[in-house]
Amino acid sequence: MPTIDKPLAELQAYSGRNPRPADFDDYWDRALNEMRQTEPQIELVPSSFQTPAAECFDLYFTGVRGARIHVKYARPRQADTPRPAVLHFHGYSGNVGDWHERLGYVSLGFSVFAMDCRGQGGLSQDVGGVTGNTHHGHIIRGLDDQPDNLLFRHIFLDTAQLASIVMQMPYVDPEQVFATGWSQGGGLTIACASLEPRIRKLAPVYPFLSDYRRVWEMDLAKDAYAELRTYFRHFDPQHKREDEIFTKLGYIDIQYLAERIKGEVLMGTGLMDTICPPSTQFAAYNKITAPKRLEIYPDFGHEGLPGHHDKIFQYFLGNY
Template identity: 75%
Template sequence: MPLIDMPLEELKSYKGRNPRPADFDEYWNRALAELRAVDPQLEFVPSEFQTPQAECFDLYFTGVRGARIHAKYVRPRHAENRHPAVVQFHGYTGNAGDWHDKLAYASLGFSVLSMDCRGQGGMSEDTGGVKGNTHHGHIIRGLDDHPDNLLFRHIFLDAAQLAGIALELPEVDPQRVYAMGGSQGGALTIACAALEPRVKKLAPVFPFLCDYKRVWEMDLAKDAYQELRTFFRYFDPLHEREDEIFEKLGYIDLQYLAPRIKGEVLLFVSLMDTICPPSTQFAAYNKMTASKQLVVYPDYGHENLPGSGDRTMQFFMNEN
């Protein structure tokens, strides 16, 4: 089989390259304390798009640093009992997508909450306010400021907050709240379940935002990771701050949040992925201590993985 990374047996024991900041746990405990202090000021606005089987709402809530975050909320119209909910996250720079693609889950009796990431292609607000570079890219936003101002810190907290909102909805069964997404959406699925450990099941697909130094050493700081190269070229051309930069990126490296997950994990990985290299994903998967299973696509890259959507739906429908 062709290889763009390590052989599969090596991937299964790979532990990651990016440094973990010494105060990583304190960093995220402090972030969660900030989140708990926020009044979300929930607002549900009925959408013009409605169906006989499902009610559709634009959901707005206030996240950390005062940003108003938007999500699409779809719930079964005639549900008599509390029912499961799925929290969805989109790929890098995208948005929550159309209403119609949430209806399959709604037809099965699930509510669906699909978030627009702040500052990307949807309707959520980016309040900004960081020192230093804001040129092309959210991974590096805030990298020259205090670590508490990293933009992906806030986006991770938004993801956890949305799951917390789902857990508190009167129509939702809090024992059946799940999370899903691919690429950046896979990353936010992991972040969501790590920072809101009441999420019972999660199905990340080729997650982004793992093991940044490994990406760099593989010379794959391009495409979705291009901003890493851009940052060094513009702001540290001699790499005098390289150790500092990768350590700061460690705060938003999902391999170090992964051990916090309590829910059951179904992770999809494609071994020919040159956008989010397999080793970076295994760095996170191998640190997960919760019940987990891996689905490997040997011949696929960063693309649609046939059967992954069906398998995810069956995973969420299975009550066992």
Template identity: 60%
Template sequence: MPALDMPLEELKCYNGKSPKPQDFDTYWEKALKEMQAIDPQIELIPAPFTCDFAECFDLYFIGVKGARIHAKYLRPKNRKQKAPAILQFHGYKGDAGAWYSKLGLVAEGYCVAALDCRGQAGKSEDVGGVTGGTVMGHIIRGIEDDPQELLFRHIFLDTAQLAQVVMSFEEVDETRVAAMGSSQGGALTIACASLVPEIKLALSTYPFLADYKRVWEMDMTRRAYEELHYYFRTRDPRHEREEEIFYKLGYIDIQNLCTRIKAKVIMYTGLIDDICPPSTQFAVYNKILSKKEHIIYPDFGHEYLPDSDDMNFKYLKEILEKK
């Protein structure tokens, strides 16, 4: 079996190296209260993209810190009953994706909401003092301020708020909602299911944003995690604040959030993933307490995993269509 990380038997027992802040639970309970106090000012604007069997909207709502958040929202026409819903989360630096890519799920009878992460390639606002996208650097954004200013705190809350907005729609069966995504989207799937216990199914493919200290110790901060490399080189070249930095990153480490999940979790991992190391993914999976299944691809890395889309569709059908 190809080896990039620990042997598989060790991975199955690995529980992470990054610290969990002592006030972690209080931090997130306070964050959720802040989000729940917001008037989201929901807007559904008919999209220029049209389809015979789907209604397509640009969905906007106000998130934490006053940011205007955007998602693409599609629902079946001629609905006769409440429909299941799927929340989609994209990869790092990306956006919600093409309208066309969601039509198969809508044709099957699902409502679909695809989030634009604030400050990345889509239409959601980043209110951190600049206009437009910032390309990357989101892991360390706010690291030198109070932990409540961490940008991924706000993005995690955006996923939870999207879930609550969609669940409030009269056409949606709030008891049959799934979250799904790959890489950053896989991490946001875990975050959303952690913060919204009503989520029924989480489909997470090679999740990002986990076990930052392990990434650092493996010297794998050259691609998705390269901002950690540049941060230390430019802001803390002698690592005098290393302990403090990794402690703060613990607030936005999904391995620390995932114990809250109630949903069934399906996770996909390639054992030669050199972007999100397998051990960081296992650190998450091994802490999940709800029903779960880990689908392993020994010869694959951070790439398309054969049959994974078909398996995801099977899980959506099996779990979301149960009354």
């Protein structure tokens, strides 16, 4: 079988290459404490898009450091009892997309919450305020500042804060909140369920934001990871700080959050993925100790995986 990474047997035993900061757990405990002390100032604005079956809102809340975060929220019009909810997270630099993409779940009684990542292609704010490069790439935003100012720290916290808000909303069953996303959305799904372990089920697909040093060593710091190469070229051209840089990136490496997950996991991956290499995905998956299942697509890369959306749909319905 063709391969762009390790053989499958090695992937299944792979434990990752990127350094884990010594104070990783303290870092995230401190971050969660900041999140819990942030007043969300929730606002619901009826959307101009409505359907006979779905009631649609633009939901806004205040995340850490004061950024206003935008979420598309759709719920069944006839909701009168607590029902399941699905959190959707989008791909890198994009946005949550159109309302119609949420209606399949709403038709079956789910509420759906789709979050725009701060500073990307949607309506959420990036309030900025960091030392160093802000020109290209969110992975390296804040890398020359204090670790608490890494932008993906804040984005990860946004996902957990959204989950907490959703679990307190009328007509949402807090024990039946699920999360899903592809690529960056897959990475954020893992981060969300790690930082808010009450997430009952999660379905990440070829997750981004894992095992940065492995990406570098495979010479795949391009496309979604191109900013790693940009950073070294501009700020450490002789790689004298390489260990320091990758260790700092370890704070926002989802493989080290994954062990916190308590919910059930269904993950999808393509073994020909050159955007988020399979080994980086396995680095996170192999650290999950909760019940888990991996669907492998040997001939597919960072693209549509035939039938996988349907598998996720059935999984959240309890039929898969």
